[in-house]
Amino acid sequence: MRADPFTAELKVPAARSAVAQSLSRPNSEDPVVRIPVWIGVVLRIILFFFTNASSFLQLRVEVSTPVTSWKRLREGLYLYQNGIAPYEGGVFHQAPLLLAIFNFLPPILIPILFIALDYAIARGLVEIAQYKRKLQIAEIWPAPTSDDSLIDAVPVEAPKPEIPSPENTPADSVAWLRKPASDDDVLQSTDDIPQSVHKRKNVNFASQEEDIVPPWLANDNCRLVQGDSAHAPINAPQLKPSDPTQPVDVILHPEDIGAMYLLNPYSIITCLSQSTLLFTLIAIVGGIQYAIKGNRNASMLFIAVAAYLSFYPAMMMAPAILLLSTQTSRPVMQALKSALPLFLAFLVALLGLSYLLVGTWDFLPSTYGVILSVPDLTPNIGLFWYFFIEMFEQFRPFFLCVFQIMVFIFVIPIALVFREHPLFVAYATTAIMAIFKSYPSVGDTALYLAFFTMHQELYKYMRNMFLVFNALFFASILGPLFHYLWVYAGSGNANFYFAITLVFGLAQIILLTDTGHALILREWERLHPDLRRKRVELVHQ
Amino acid sequence: MVFSQGHWWWASLLCLVWLGQAQAGVAITDESYNEDLRFTQLPDGKVLSEFKFIRRIGPLALAKVRDNHYSLLPRSVGEIVQTFGVEELHLTFTQGTWNHQKWGYSPLGAAAGVQLWSWFNTSSVDKQWKGLTHALAGLFCASLNQIDQSNTAQPLLSFLPEGDYGEELPQDVLELRYGSLPHEAVCTENLTPWTKLLPCQTQAGIASLFNAYRLFDGHYHSMGTHIRPIITDDAGRGMEFVQTLSVVLNPLRLDNRKDWSLSSLFERKIASACALASDTKVVVTVPSHPASTLNSPPLSVLTDSHERLSAHYNLDLSTPKDTDFGVTWEDSKVDHGVNRSRWYIDAHRYQTGYGGERGGLAVDLRNHHPTADLDIIYFEAIPWYLKLYLHTLRAETAADASHEIIKDMYYQPAIDRGRPAVLEMKMTLPANSTTTLHLEFDKAYIKYTEHPPDANRGFDIGAAVITFTAIPESPPSPHDIPPQVRIHTETVLVSLPTPDFSMPYNVITLTCTLMALYFGSVFNMLTRQYQPVIVKG
Known part of the structure; x- marks a missing residue:
């Protein structure tokens, strides 16, 4: 519920002025804050054991891809238990060690295992969010100098009067221009400009406050003690209360990120469909979590497991190494040199273990080969299936290469550009995987949306949130409908569902780039204190 | 000595002639050709006609075949068998489904469409199998070349070798391939090349009944080509080449009477016996019922314990031209036919x-x-x-x-x-x-x-x-007790979800647009920088 796009947006202004309180709030020691997480768990238990949602969702194309489907895992398990080579055929494409796990698991424990996995993912995300919270608190916003030579030297012209004033809220930074609040502010002293903006914001929020507060926040501690918090003294020195040009951020509640994940409908249906994607997700989250702790071995083990399970998460090496280098205060290259052999060793060990389990290397072409060459064109929410159904045979290898390169091509550039923000790199990498992997499902989306919600300070710099979340919402509703029209009713054809997957992909791409731009903008603002309220323009390097 | 000298000449000449005759005699007995035609009126009044053209090629003739000297065996078939190392080959073209429940069992029953299975005695079986299917596709004008690896199977138990392999060829060196094309439509274009393999083609013998218009108008039609090794009396392995055709025609369709004759079923009569056939047998099986009368007097009549009456005829060159057989029923409402043997x-x-x-x-x-x-x-x-x-x-x-x-x-x-x-x-x-x-x-x-x-x-x-x-439900007539009985189920038609066939360009452009958007905007994001600029009014 809380991960719903609308509420996610609502939460920004609602808690915007609660900086002081959230800083002083006890960090996830209050049992009340854990309630949403447990609601997510209970919801799963109810849906698993008291409805047949699980057996229905297991067959949905949006969650069950050829490389994660529970039904296919059962087939592989059946073949394996009956002495038939599971990887010889074209049905089972999942990693051999999953067979080992489920070979010995009694059936009643299977739903419990999946719920436990989801809960563990949520706990991991909460730990990552705690780190993010620390970063937020520690973030330094240099104060503006009193005499700004640039501003003094170059008087900035007033904006056109016809531009309506509500656009002055930072969330609506039109055309990447930050404008002075009013016509008169321009030639005033630098101290005056931000103050007026600040005041205007306060007025706006004060007037809207009663409407905005969501019911589940009504009893939240931070809301109760809020009052006129914008002018309340802020104790945290990092936040520069004296600097009114600094945006007022929500300080993250780590438990909320867990709740965001567990109450996200995408993750609920992924869990209910018993998709083995959850094993990949927990390995990714574990890799990031242990990288934050500076535990190189565990982090590399988890990332190797994730890469072993579904190949693409090898990209998570980028954020993990950035995190390891910051947490252990070593240069990135040194961290890479120490971590990469470890990663490869774990990967080889896992593959060797798999070989011992199934006694043949057949699983390599049947798992990674399938992921890379996409022979199974079952529809999913991704971009590959219809493209390669319709592709001319002679161009198929070329476009396969192009599409697979597209997944990996920006990982290193993003890691370089955002090297100061490893968690953002983690978000971008998981998002790229969710959009461009060959067999994506909504579970991938659920993971990167959790990372997205950790970057709440970026919301007000984003331009297309409304468009993106509406598109995601409508694609999620229309996708199953159009699939039904095509496959069952016969009153629509494949193009309907294809168009919806395009919309879904488009929305995610816009979200990704929008977030990236927002981070760059915010960083620029942070590092250019004297230009914060000035008119700036984005130009090429 | 003059006398004896002349005798020596004559004797040697006679000797040569005799030797030549003896050789010719061996060649004749080494190969044989038989035709066999059986008519059975089924319980529902339909008439099943089973044609069999049996050629037995002995080891001597087979040795000549290896030297490219063909007599009874068609050269096209012999070359295929030799080139691809085929020991045994069974190919059937079938249209319609044999109705086991109504019609009983037929040894010629086959799966709808094309069914091909073959035992190879060769290395690189897959390559030879591919060659075989392509060669047969050319021979029979059928899409047999579409039997590729993706619809080839190797059954372990269901298709055992049917020939006599003797001692020198253990069956475990043989390899089996099975393929089928259930959607293959069987038509005149397949029948014509098939009849061209017959020694008399359709000019004489029972094959002169082949009128494609009537054959393909039946309820069931199956055309088979079978090659298997046999052991003849002479030491050594020969080959049996059998062509079969079974067709179920419905005499009731025209006038609702069960009467039938060759001319009513095929609009043809048997022109004459095939001169190459050593034996041409026609058997008409009817229920022994007073209401039925055979149109022409048979050579012999056998009645079995199951109230079946088999009238045997033999055709040879002395048989008058345009022979016709058939059955006339006094009462068209008589509602029983021959109970063919059924299995359980x-x-x-x-x-x-x-x-x-x-x-x-x-x-x-x-x-x-x-x-x-x-x-x-x-x-x-x-x-x-x-x-x-x-x-x-x-x-x-x-x-x-x-x-x-x-x-x-x-x-x-x-x-x-x-x-x-x-x-x-x-x-x-x-x-x-x-x-x-x-x-x-x-x-x-x-x-x-x-x-x-x-x-x-x-x-x-x-x-x-x-x-x-086989455990027969009713006592079978002696000719149809096979060691292994095979029955086939119906084919199933499954519709797969279809893409929009008119869309490839649109899909490629739309998806690539999205890819380009991603590439462009992320590239943009990664390379842009903010610069303060002077803004003038």
Whole structure:
């Protein structure tokens, strides 16, 4: 519920002025804050054991891809238990060690295992969010100098009067221009400009406050003690209360990120469909979590497991190494040199273990080969299936290469550009995987949306949130409908569902780039204190 | 000595002549050709005609064949057999489904479409199999070349060698390949090359009845070509080349009478016996009922214990031209025909489920035997685009089966575009019960080029084959007790979800636009920088 796009947006202004309180709030020691997480768990238990949602969702194309489907895992398990080579055929494409796990698991424990996995993912995300919270608190916003030579030297012209004033809220930074609040502010002293903006914001929020507060926040501690918090003294020195040009951020509640994940409908249906994607997700989250702790071995083990399970998460090496280098205060290259052999060793060990389990290397072409060459064109929410159904045979290898390169091509550039923000790199990498992997499902989306919600300070710099979340919402509703029209009713054809997957992909791409731009903008603002309220323009390097 | 000298000349000349005659005599006895035609009126009044053209090639003639000297064996067939190392070959072109329940058992019954199985004695079997299918495709004007690795199976139990291999060729060096094309339409274009292999073609002999208009107008039509090794009296392995054709025609359709004759069924008569045939036999089997009369007096009449009357005729060159056979019924309402031998096993296969995403196969296997549990072998080769889930396989029976129904199972999972799923099971069907097999599958989404031109018609799934040792329900006539009985189920038509065939360019452009958008905007994001600029009014 809380991960719903609308509420996610609502939460920004609602808690915007609660900086002081959230800083002083006890960090996830209050049992009340854990309630949403447990609601997510209970919801799963109810849906698993008291409805047949699980057996229905297991067959949905949006969650069950050829490389994660529970039904296919059962087939592989059946073949394996009956002495038939599971990887010889074209049905089972999942990693051999999953067979080992489920070979010995009694059936009643299977739903419990999946719920436990989801809960563990949520706990991991909460730990990552705690780190993010620390970063937020520690973030330094240099104060503006009193005499700004640039501003003094170059008087900035007033904006056109016809531009309506509500656009002055930072969330609506039109055309990447930050404008002075009013016509008169321009030639005033630098101290005056931000103050007026600040005041205007306060007025706006004060007037809207009663409407905005969501019911589940009504009893939240931070809301109760809020009052006129914008002018309340802020104790945290990092936040520069004296600097009114600094945006007022929500300080993250780590438990909320867990709740965001567990109450996200995408993750609920992924869990209910018993998709083995959850094993990949927990390995990714574990890799990031242990990288934050500076535990190189565990982090590399988890990332190797994730890469072993579904190949693409090898990209998570980028954020993990950035995190390891910051947490252990070593240069990135040194961290890479120490971590990469470890990663490869774990990967080889896992593959060797798999070989011992199934006694043949057949699983390599049947798992990674399938992921890379996409022979199974079952529809999913991704971009590959219809493209390669319709592709001319002679161009198929070329476009396969192009599409697979597209997944990996920006990982290193993003890691370089955002090297100061490893968690953002983690978000971008998981998002790229969710959009461009060959067999994506909504579970991938659920993971990167959790990372997205950790970057709440970026919301007000984003331009297309409304468009993106509406598109995601409508694609999620229309996708199953159009699939039904095509496959069952016969009153629509494949193009309907294809168009919806395009919309879904488009929305995610816009979200990704929008977030990236927002981070760059915010960083620029942070590092250019004297230009914060000035008119700036984005130009090429 | 003058006298004796002359004698010596004569003697040597005679000797040469005699030797030559002896050699010719050996050649004649080494090869033989027989024609055999059986008519049976089935209980529902339809007439089954079974044509058999049997050529036996002895070891001597076979040795000549290896030197490219052909007499009875058609050169095209001999070359195929030699080139591809074929020991045994069975090819049937069939249209319609043999109705076991109504018509009893026919040894010539085959699966609908084209069915080909062959035993090879060669290395590199896959290559030879490919060559064989292509050669046969050319020989019979059929799409046999479409039998590739993706619909070739290697059954373990269902198709045992049928020939005599003797001592020198152990059967475990042989390798089997099985392929079928259930959607193949059989027509005149396949019949014509097939009849061209006959020694007298359609000019004489029983083949002169082949009128394509009538043959393909029947309820069931099956045309077979069978090659198997035989051991003749001479030491050494020969070869038997049999062409069979069975067709079910319906005399009731015109005037609602069960009377039939060759001219009414085929609009032809037997012109004359084929001169090359050493023996031409015609057998008309009717129920021994006072209401039926044979149109022409038979050579001999046999009545078996099951009230069946078999009239035997022999054709030779002295038989008058345009011979006609037939049966006249005094009362058109007489409602019984010949009970052909039946076995206790029946099988039906059908599709379950709905929608374009997934479905299931169900097979009803019936054992009519009142007391005995019967063992069968169930074989199925399912193309890769139906993704079988073996863990959903279950056998249900109404009988209180105290034992496992499925005794033994061999399963080969399918590979996408590579090979079919092969399921072969040894089963024991409880007495007097129906066993139903259920199996679920997902329908694959295949590339738009892999769909046939009539994509929305669907895909035919070849018949399942049920093999068992014959226990006749009714005493069979001596000629039809095979060691292994095979019956075939219906083919199943499965429709796969189709893409929009007019869309490839649109899909490519739209998806690539999205890719370009991603690349462009992320590239933009990674390379832009903010710069303060002077803004003037």
